[in-house]
Amino acid sequence: MNNRHLKFNRERLLLTALVAIAFFGFLLWSIEETGSKEISLLSDFLKINSPLENKIMKITSPKINEAIKSPFIISGQALILETVLQIRIKDASGLVLAQKQIKIKESQKMSPFSSSIAYKRPTRTKGIVEIFVNSLEDGSEINKISIPVDFKD
Numbered sequence: 535m536n537n538r539h540l541k542f543n544r545e546r547l548l549l550t551a552l553v554a555i556a557f558f559g560f561l562l563w564s565i566e567e568t569g570s571k572e573i574s575l576l577s578d579f580l581k582i583n584s585p586l587e588n589k590i591m592k593i594t595s596p597k598i599n600e601a602i603k604s605p606f607i608i609s610g611q612a613l614i615l616e617t618v619l620q621i622r623i624k625d626a627s628g629l630v631l632a633q634k635q636i637k638i639k640e641s642q643k644m645s646p647f648s649s650s651i652a653y654k655r656p657t658r659t660k661g662i663v664e665i666f667v668n669s670l671e672d673g674s675e676i677n678k679i680s681i682p683v684d685f686k687d
Contacts, residue, residue: 590614590677592644593665603686604655608663609648612638620666620675621651625685626658656685 586593593610596602612619617640623632632653639645666678 586610586679586681588677588679590667591619591665591679593679593681596663596681596683599682599684601684601686602663605650605652607648607650608636608665609646610665611644611646613642613644614638614667614677615640615670618667619647620664620668621649622664622666623651623653623661624664625656625661629657631656631661655687659685661685 591612595609617638619636621634624630634651636647636649638647661683663681663683666675669676
C-alpha cells in the first residue's frame with residue numbers, strides 16, 4: 535500500500551509540474567506577443583505622428599536618432615511665407631552648438647532645400663536638431679520640428 539501511495543504522489547507531482555511548465559510557457563508566449571504588438575503599434579504611431587514633418591515642412595535628413603558628424607546635410611521641403619528657415623543644433627545639456635538660417639524660395643507649393651551645417655564639438659553624445667520659422671508678428675519660434683540625433687564627433 536505504501537508503494538502504491540508513492541506512485542500516486544509521483545504521478546501527481548509530475549502532473550503538477552507539467553501544468554506549471556505549460557502555464558509559464560503560455561505566460562512567456564503571451565508576454566512576447568503583447569510586446570510585439572506594442573512595438574508594432576508604437577511604430578505605426580511614429581509613422582502617423584512623425585516629428586519629421588508638420589503642416590509647412592518635411593525634413594528628409596537627418597532622420598530620428600541618426601548619427602551625425604560635423605558638417606552634416608540638412609534637407610527637406612518647406613512651404614513658408616517668411617522664406618527663411620532657422621536651424622539650431624543643441625547637445626543634450628542644452629548647449630547651442632550651431633545656428634544657421636536657410637533661405638527658401640517663396641512658392642505656393644513645397645520647395646526643396648538642402649544645406650551643410652558645421653557645429654562646435656558637442657559635450658554630450660546625444661543632441662537635437664531644431665528647424666523652425668520666426669514669426670513675422672512677434673519673432674517667436676513657430677512650426678518647430680525637433681529631431682533627436684547622436685553625435686559621432
